[in-house]
Amino acid sequence: MNTLTRKLATAGSALALAASGLILASSPASAATSCYGPSCTGLDPSTSICQNDARTVATSSWGAELRYSPTCRAAWARQSGGLPTTIWVESNTGLERATSAGGGTVWTAMIDDKGIYDRACGHIIEGGESCTSWY
Known part of the structure; x- marks a missing residue:
């Protein structure tokens, strides 16, 4: 094998290895949690597949x-x-999950x-309470 062919083969191998590392590193969706109905209770939607098709179905005042x-179904x-x-x-x-924020x-x-x-509610400090309609 001449020197040019060897250098091209080495460069090609290095590029293939680098590309495979990028492909494997760029798939965080595979690490997302999957759940359905009751098995979703208590999970963070931002770390699940549930956020992918989520929509706002009601908004309080x-x-x-x-x-x-x-x-x-969560x-x-x-x-x-x-x-x-x-x-x-x-x-x-009667199931409920809450969080506070500044x-x-x-x-x-x-x-x-x-x-x-279900419905979403909020209590504003120095204010009152407001809930969405049931969905």
């Missing part, structure tokens, strides 16, 4: 959003910006929404 994932509350607040998501079965975007852990009605 003070900005608490009820987020819902049809794939996971719901959670989210609020962006605003005053210091406590938000929570609750179901008609501003910025915050969300609760998920709760089961399979065959259950």
